Amino acid sequence: MLYIDGLECSLYDREVFQELRAGQLACVTPTLAFWENATETMDEIGRWRDLERENADLIRIARTADDIEQAHRDGRTAILLGTQNSSPIEDRIRFLELFHDMGLRVMQLTYNNQNAIGGSCYEPEDSGLSRFGREVVLEMNRLGMVVDLSHVGERTGLDAIRASERPVAVTHANPRSLYDHPRNKGDELLKALAAGDGMLGLATYRNISGPWAGSREEWCDMVRRTVDLIGIDHVGIGTDLSRKSGQPELQWMRKGRWTRTEQRGASLSGTQTKAPPITWMESTADFPALAQCLSEHAGFDEDEVAKIMGGNWLRFYRQVLKPA
């Protein structure tokens, strides 16, 4: 069985890479940018090249689905480079091709704020996908990049699903009908996502899991309810884990350079500190236990567990990461 985590915002070091191996992860997508511009994102890509060289026994940057399978066979975790904002392209359509050259494979259209592409899940009014946004989606289709809609506004997200010529993803969110939170996704969007052969990565992030965060078993119940909603082929994991990420990183995510005031992010209670990770998913070392729980508690058969734990992501990557 092959495990994939569709999205993390951990601060990676050798210890966190060892946790990836302890969890037998075949692939994980880290977050290289929240608000970073082109040059700053290149700094991050360059930093990842060094991490790859220094930890070649544990990880390998992947550019294709084949790379992921090869890494898995070699006992390495593939790193699929991603950003949670389109800030790296600085509103230039041409930069998508260049960042693709540098290995970027996943880009969220907006982070928490409206940008030139569309609205975010936290904006009071969502414009829908802009003219530029449409161009970006089609260019990402052409290049073979994952269009990520997780923090994107509902209307913009639906527009993007319809505009896209290939399947797209919500790498880290949960169904809003199971836990009502602006970061979660409505049934209409999720059904349109699945109809287009897209993927939903369910998040173990406390703030957007609500009551399902209580135990591994309860969270697996949420997986079952989600599979009932959009089908077994479109559900995966996107933990949103933030190992070793602390208060400075939380402030950067929430405030970037756009505000002087406190921002609560996904914390409905308005807490200004980081929500503690769910106790049964403190790191990816807990992936095998999650697979076991999906089987023993939630009653998925082996084939279904394999799909949820990584098989669906791999099929999706195989479809989406090939240049058109």
Add this chain to the structure above:
Amino acid sequence: MLYIDGLECSLYDREVFQELRAGQLACVTPTLAFWENATETMDEIGRWRDLERENADLIRIARTADDIEQAHRDGRTAILLGTQNSSPIEDRIRFLELFHDMGLRVMQLTYNNQNAIGGSCYEPEDSGLSRFGREVVLEMNRLGMVVDLSHVGERTGLDAIRASERPVAVTHANPRSLYDHPRNKGDELLKALAAGDGMLGLATYRNISGPWAGSREEWCDMVRRTVDLIGIDHVGIGTDLSRKSGQPELQWMRKGRWTRTEQRGASLSGTQTKAPPITWMESTADFPALAQCLSEHAGFDEDEVAKIMGGNWLRFYRQVLKPA
């Protein structure tokens, strides 16, 4: 016979590409940056990707020596992307790898001004290659990029030749012993360059050709004298042609963003306007006539003409563009 122009600063459009084909050029290196930073250079690379798509019947961006030969066989001119400054890497060693990913293959260490790498040919005092400069040369060696020393100061250039683990190039300059000009290169440097199997691209730029610019025959006499100086295997062409480039481009080259005063660049007479091109090399369409003159006037045999007109550059690219 395969023709290569080691360096141009033309403003390329379809007409200039047609001139490349009229001249039967197998490869040319355009200038994507004089003072541009990382983001601005990415704008240029992106623009070249579009030029390539729009003129696929005439040109093709090359990443390897094989690409150059393939383009030649297909009746296309290979474009080897280059910059005349290290400004694109913004003093980050990691950016070399990323620009290499984007297709950059030639980088001059300094343009007309001192930078973090070393001194330029116009500085009153040349520091020699800095500690960072040494790292840059070795990283370019590792990646397989052409280290260009044309506008670099003499001391820094000699240091770079000694520091480099692979052959390096002076893509566009002439021997100072044949025409005394700060942009031209002394015999000590040229002999060290050749001893390291490096390349000198002789320039048809009026300001640095002096009396040899008078006629095609006289310029071919300069080629003969240069071959006598450093050997038949280390001499090629680097016209420094600037087709369609006008006064705004000249001002950008000379003044960038570093000065408020007039700068004369390579004009020893202090002229503030562009030197007219040599009449017998107004565009690359004149390459075949140059080959003929090397044979008929300067008395090179067919094998020697082939080396000077492109064979030497191709051998050099074959050695240098392979990752170490």
